[in-house]
Amino acid sequence: MKTLILVRHAKSDWPEDTDDFDRPLADRGLHDAEKMSSYLKQNNVEIEKFVSSPALRALSTCNIFNKSYQIEVETNRKLYNANENNFESVIYDLNDNVNSVAMFSHNNGISNFANMISGDIFAFPTCGVAGFQVDCESWSDFDSAKKKLIFFYDPKKI
DSSP states (O other), rough: OOEEEEEOOBOOOTTOOOOOOHHHHHHHHHHHHHHHHHHHTTTTOOEEEEESSSHHHHHHHHHHHHHHHHHHHEEOOOTTTTTHHHHHHHHSSTTOOEEEEEEEETTTTHHHHHHHHHOOOOOOOTTOOOEEEEEEGGGGGTTEEEEEEEEEEEEEGO
């Protein structure tokens, strides 16, 4: 059994003359990321590895989560402006020794991917977190594996 956790980056700012890739987190985003990461840790949500989009707002969110977890962080360009196939490609590249992974990415891709694997309608808020139980022993079996939503957290509701 594997656990896949999808995290939309926290609320970002868009200062003048800043490229999309380099957008920083807003004050609310910093607060929400700290609150959400603490909430997950206090509720014993196990995560063995973080994989993040290299865009500043996603990686900053990931690094804030890592203050609570202190685990391996990997960046993957496929998670920036990602579509469903990008997410699956990153999943297929995971080592099977990793049983729980959190992926930090952006909308609309992260909502679309969550919709695809759950059959539900997701609208990820910034810093929203969805956890899925994936019934497989190898990440390479992800596509055909049964997937079940086990939690969905909105930072405004925790």
